[in-house]
Amino acid sequence: MEADAALTHPTSRAATLTVATWNIHGGVGLDGRYSSARIIEVLGELDADVVALQEVASLQAHENFLVELERETGYHVAAGPLRQRIGSDFGNAVLSRFAFTTIDRLDLAVDRYEPRGALDVCIRVGSEPLRIIGTHLGLRPGERREQVRRLLGAIEREVPHPTVLMGDVNEWYLWGRPLRWLHTHFREEPAAPRTFPSWRPMFALDRIWVSPVGRLGRLVRHTSALARMASDHLPVKAEIVV
Secondary structure, eight states, X not given: OOOOSOOOOTTTOTTEEEEEEEEXXXXXXXTSOBOHHHHHHHXXXXXXXXXXXXXXXXXXXXXTHHHHHHHHHOOEEEEEEEOXXXXXXXXXXXXXXXXXXXXXXXXXXXTTSOOOEEEEEEEEETTEEEEEEEEEOOSSHHHHHHHHHHHXXXXXXXXXXXXXXXXEOOOOOTTOHHHHHHHHHHTXXXXXXXXXXXXXXXXOOEEEEEESTTOEEEEEEOOOHHHHHHOSSOOEEEEEEO
16 A cells, blocks of 8 residues: 655654655665666655665765765765675665764674664754664574664663664564564554565564654555565654654
8 A cells, every 4th residue: 555645744843753764775676777766766755854774785886876865855864884794785874854963883793694783873853852773683583682682782871862763673573582672672562564575565674663652653664666666675654753
């Protein structure tokens, strides 16, 4: 189904913000074709205030992607590249209509597995700081458990701000410990629409959590024809109260 109409923009309702997360598969769609323009068009459909992207290709692979993204969308862009041991380099990015006040990068690499990380940024919405963490967790259960421990440790070490954690958590097991730990920390279990694979979604890999409890509003997956073609994951977006 198509996602509902565009969510409320902060200029029309100051208390509401729209966030989204999307694994863009390096900008390569189901047709095997790289297209930054297609990614940018789907971002326009999402019309979110803050977006966490995963599998953003490195500068070496597509050197103009982030520059083009910033120019065409007007977003502020924070990038978190990761050096892979084999194959193409990918990383995370956070896009924001609000200027970043801080940008940090969390190392989530475990043993000899493919390097993983998180972008940990802050923006200010009106008078309130908002922390955004965008991440992409590993493929193995033990790896994800260690990564969630590190993420929760980083969240708990900081002065408590309203926090949004979102990304591709790669968690196939609904009752696995990583999801249980995250639900326990954020004190709620948000709706989790199926997002992978985009052509026939079966797994809810892409998720959004918000603290304090009660700030997460409507959450939907975005299922336009273009989004289904642009990546092997569908985007997820949500309203949050700020």
